[in-house]
Amino acid sequence: MKRRFLFLAVALLGISSLKAQEQPVQIRVKPIEIHDVLNNPGIGFTTFQRFNGDSLNAGEGWTEGLPILYQKFDGNLTNKNHPQTTIAYFRVDWKYMEPEMEKYNWPMIDKALRTAAERGQTLMLRIAPYEAGEKDVPAWYRKLVGPEDKNQSAKWRIDPEDPRYIQYFGGLIQALGQRYDGHPDLESVDVSIVGYWGEGDGSHLLSDQTRLALLNCYLDNFKKTPLTFQPLNGDAPDPGVIVKGTNISASWPDGRNNGTGTQMRYLGYRVDCLGDMTTDLWPEKHWSHMTDIYPKDIVKSGMSEVWKKAPVTMEICYTFLHWLQTLKYDEQTVDYIFGEALKWHITSFNAKSSPVPEVWSPLVDKWLNKMGYRYVLRRFEYPSVVTRQGQLSYTSLWENVGVAPIYKDYKLAVRLKNSHKTLVLPTCAELLNWLPGDIVDEETLYIPFDMPLGKYQLEIAIVSPVSFEPRVKLAISGVNKDEWYPMGEIEVKDQK
Structure with missing residues (x-):
């Protein structure tokens, strides 16, 4: 009886460890602030x-x-x-x-x-x-x-x-x-x-x-x-x-x-x-x-x-x-x-x-570098793995080091991109309320049911609400040729 109980306990521990191993790793990115003069809209x-x-x-x-x-x-x-x-x-x-x-x-x-x-x-x-x-x-x-x-x-x-x-x-x-x-x-x-x-x-x-x-x-x-x-x-x-x-x-x-x-x-x-x-x-x-x-x-x-x-x-x-x-x-x-x-x-x-x-x-x-708005992304955290028809929850810490908010109705967006597929996910961040100081933006986005499986580059940008093209330069390093800011890799898997 004791031997059977011990076997059950070991088995449950193994299952628990396996599930823990399956949990996606949280990717934490701390971008490097830059001090270049940024030529941004309206400022x-x-x-x-x-x-x-x-x-x-x-x-x-x-x-x-x-x-x-x-x-x-x-x-x-x-x-x-x-x-x-x-x-x-x-x-x-x-x-x-x-x-x-x-x-x-x-x-x-x-x-x-x-x-x-x-x-x-x-x-x-x-x-x-x-x-x-x-x-x-x-x-x-x-x-x-x-x-x-x-x-x-x-x-x-x-x-x-x-x-x-x-x-x-x-x-x-x-x-x-x-x-x-x-x-x-x-x-x-x-x-x-x-x-x-x-x-x-x-x-x-x-x-x-x-x-x-x-x-x-x-x-x-x-x-x-x-x-x-x-x-x-x-x-x-x-x-x-x-x-x-x-x-x-x-x-x-x-x-x-x-x-x-x-x-x-x-x-x-x-x-x-x-x-x-x-x-x-x-x-x-x-x-x-x-x-x-x-x-x-x-x-x-x-x-x-x-x-x-x-x-x-x-x-x-x-x-x-x-x-x-x-x-x-x-x-x-x-x-x-x-x-x-x-x-x-x-x-x-x-x-x-x-x-x-x-x-x-x-x-x-x-x-x-102080006039108008100037956004520094201090930290961005997201899961390394998401599933089709599942959630992509992220948390981010920003600072507006300028003296005013943005007055244009632009959107913060997340982009998943590889050589076969590009998906832009607009967020609900209210940029008009991003006054000088610290800003916390935490959101849950959804991956479409037909999203192709595979690994993607996760990128962010402040974009036009119509064309989804980047409009605002951030005061961080690493912008790519498309004017998006890469945060790291993310993998889309099928639901089990």
């Missing part, structure tokens, strides 16, 4: 009135508001003395968009969108109502409303309270949204309603009715393409009243606005004078943007938490060469400016297609 520097591969502005100056002067392209996308970019920013005046009443220059926008796509970029767009100097409203509109009234607000060239302003400038914006909203090559559109260069000066002087009508031309017609608002003008006694009567105000710290419809979405914001450090530039106001306006108004405008849901984009005050040659900024000053921009969660930056001085190139590279 980093932008070109301005230009595209990748074009020559830059000479000296300290720049151009804006005019139609793009297309340069001869030799096929080389390299930007000399300027970072590579994924965004081309185009700012053009109303007079060029509507040279005749209600006859819109769509070919100008179509060509800009097409060229941006050909150069590996998306287009960021602003239609400005007018500028200073001779860059007036369209000639036909000037004839319609008469000459400038020098007694009206110095903020405006024409009276925005005139119903014809909403009818025609607002009508252009409505038509723009109806034609281009959701266009895959359109990165974002600036909400431009009044003021020189469309920067919003005097917005707080508008009546609620006019302000809301102009804002809703954007909100009701751009429901897919992101919108970027500019609440920080430095001209209002309280920036919260710039948009009083809407949900973009100090009483709505998440920056939401639902227009007149039922949709609810988030608006990003932009600032147009990053780097202004001296009150000497504004002697009549005794303030600078960096030390007086932005730190206060970002909070008071109710936009300080917007970065969690919508992008923050910034534009240089003057140019880098102006900083270096005229303002005599030193490295410490530039580092401070960059640090403040990171504190405000900058995602993209317009340097006005001006060269980056070689002496500041290391600072710019360091800045770019």
